[in-house]
Amino acid sequence: MVQGTSSNAGKSVVVAALCRIFSKRGYNVAPFKSQNMSLNSYTTHENAEIAIAQVLQAEAAGIEPSYHMNPILLKPKEDFISQVIVHGKPVNDMNFYDYQNSFREKALKAIKTSLDTLKEKYDIIVIEGAGSPAEINMLDKDLANMKIAEIADADVILVADIDRGGVFASIAGTFALLPEKDRKRIKGIIINKFRGNLDILIPGIRQIEEIVGTPVLGVLPYDESLKLPEEDSASLSERKYSKNEKVTVGVMRLPRISNFTDIDPLEYEPDVGIKLIEMGDEIGNVDALVLPGTRNTVNDMLALNEAGFTDEIANLSHEIPVFGICGGYQMLGKKIIDESFKESKHGSVEGIGILDAKTKFDRIDKIVTQSKASILGNGIFKEIKGDSVKGYELHEGLTLLGESKPLFEVIEGCGNHPSSPYDGAVNGYTAGTYLHGIFHNFTFRRFFTDHLRTQNGLDMLGFSEDNFENLKKYSIDRLAEIVEDNVELKLIEESIEKRV
Template sequence: MSSKCIMVQGTSSSAGKSVLVAALCRIFSKRGYRVAPFKSQNMSLNSFTTHENREIAVAQVLQAEAAGIRPSYHMNPILLKPKEDFTSQVIVHGRPAGNMNFQEYQTGFRETALKAIRESLDYLKERYDIIVIEGAGSPAEINMRDRDLANMEIAHLADADVILVADIDRGGVFASIAGTLMLLDKRDRSRIKGVVINKFRGNLEILMPGIERIEEITGVPVLGVLPYDESLKLPEEDSASLAERKYRGRGDVKIGVMRLPRISNFTDIDPLEYEEDVAVRLIEAGDSLEGLDAIIIPGTRNTISDLMYLRDNGFADEIRDLSREIPVFGICGGFQMLGRSIIDEGLQESKLGSVDGLNLLDCKTTFTGDGKIISRSEGEITGAGLFSGIAGETVEGYELHEGTTVLGYVKPLMKVKRGFGNTYTMGFDGAADGNVAGTYFHGIFHNFRFRRYFTNLLRERKGLEKLDYVDDHFDASRRFSIDRLAEIVEENMDLSIIEDIIEGD
């Protein structure tokens, strides 16, 4: 069969586009089709390194997993990572192309971006039977229609029919459906073949009169109503979703994660929430650090600015004091903050230049402008500091960082077997001393034995019984959630229109 494209767009951000694409990838891959996800342009600080050592958004990684294939940079050819002053780092085919503001991107780079999008779409079409495309935001942003690179322009480019998803949980679902369709011109509107109402919590019978009326008004069928299932545990793409996750779990072991203003790759902390007696607490300005058993400083899109946030809100002094009693662990930008200083003479990271770090590890980080490390990585734990009991353990992760870190009188956390770590040449990664440790490896807590060792340290310090190295609930829950998501869609959505699109000539 020739390749077929179906596109999922939304009436707004967070309507459920990403998860519906994942569900469709799972459903049709299980039916024997070769399926691949695609998002032409994504804006996200939650990213991942593929096997090609290229950077893409985590949503496409989940969708590729649902399709049963390895993620590739062709599934997300353009990634925008917001920085400061209304600029974003522009990632093209998984590699940085520069920092640009909106005007620079649209006037000077749009054609380059569109070329990359075409190349990746053609690449996928040559290799897969079905391409399930995810839109961005809403197609009804009429002030930007002539600059669109994510919604209807891509639907026409791919010759894709569109399913429109609307979020009923936020209210005004019928107005959002009707308004979106009304604002589209005839050519764009002709692409929309059905509507899906997402995140429904109520009685479907009460909703039915509204569904019948909206179908009369718009002439577009409602293909299904998807229930809100809180049991699903899937990675989030948007940091705005963290507002719903400020407190997770009721375990005796309490881990505080600093919610930095420019937090990135926050999926690094997801596995900790699956430790049965661990409660993860996101710490914001005004919150107390009292009662925590460990502190994690996660990745950030701007290390220096977020370090100033910790300092301005009194967290820096508190973290230093608490490090005498409890573990403090930094990941990527969080690791850089733990050192003595951050050298940024070229103002690469921010306009603040060079600053003092938290001075918890004897190391310094320098932003040299030599480029960004993007790598799948593997290392062997050295046994330094907190991790003396797990020396020799192999861990995997991925690196997405600028800047190099030079250690003083402190031992590295691990010896790098694949990837780069602290410098641009393979050697050592991270550092560990006493209660404090850090790494450039994103995904380090996805390594079950490393995670269980760390949480067992916390259990032991509280006088709790340690857990055995069995039952990785995180991986099991992720697989279950993808399968359950597909089941929910199959049970509550009429797939016949999509089947006709796929099977048609």
């Protein structure tokens, strides 16, 4: 099991690296995270929803992701309220107290079921913890760290982030706050995100090993060339997008932004830079604007209004492409109807109104499905009419179109509405879809960015090379190489050998 001294210490990437390393050695390996709080999620082949981090880890292991790899997913919805997803399906919206006290045993049962299922199928399970194991106010309610190590009887590797400072204090503090039985499970320490001269760090490493009585297995360098999906929207504050390119795509950073990995492929398009637009910013000079997904369409629509963006986006839609994904698509319509207050306490609200479409939140099951569709050729996409795309859907609202034409014909999945064979909508330069991962489709993405290139007097690149997919595959392999080169794996190997 890989645990961390804090959130964003590097647990996810270390798990991915170990999955890749031992998969290449011939083991059947699976990742596992009992409980994840994330708005970056994915639909598996089982039409179940899990966190995107476990999808990356499954890819590193060379296997199909499953809901058993992330049996509990918490998606923050409003203040202190999260949607609770168990085995890939939403069960309810709960506040923190009710989840910890009334639902804990059900969650624990689901976790044990998934762990047992993976044990039957795989040689090695690499478990990821959540946050820090030393949250002393919640040790008796733990569902993600040492409780899971105990259930799995797993040895623990502790990852500490040196980039934010205080690495030795965070390691010592974690050991000091853990009960003795939990401290004994930690067999080694990895220091992550190191940028300096390792010789200067060595004396501190020797001292911390004496203080906690546990070896430091290695120090991982901070490699900014790695391009891997982020687990949590908090990482957006630290992320450095390329801005000074020939083509600029603006992306609205909605307060409850979700599935922001939808925009990742655009960043790796030649000539294209990403401008992340906060609620207090100005949209400024951009060549296209993307409204990404959100966990709460109504609240984020109100946030756009309050920030003064609604009219500006509507005006820009006459000049540049505006593209909405899932919740962003819903906002581009005329009306968001929530008469039963399913989405938020605010009820129904007006949309931006560029698309002649109305979205209604009703007491229906959440749409969770992988999808395929054919491009209808409306709007700016007429030259790729008939091409197919794939993606995944995670939405609760259903949309009915007025005069706006649809973007896709649905081959598999739901799209706008169960009674409609279509997904998305188009009006001039503006388009939207329910398909997450739409820009992961190389032809669709390259056509979109080539349109922006020609608008800026640049040559089209055509459909020659998928830079994003190539770079992602490289990054997973490179990550594994970094861990193998900088971490003493013997202790981990011995821990595996005595169990396999």
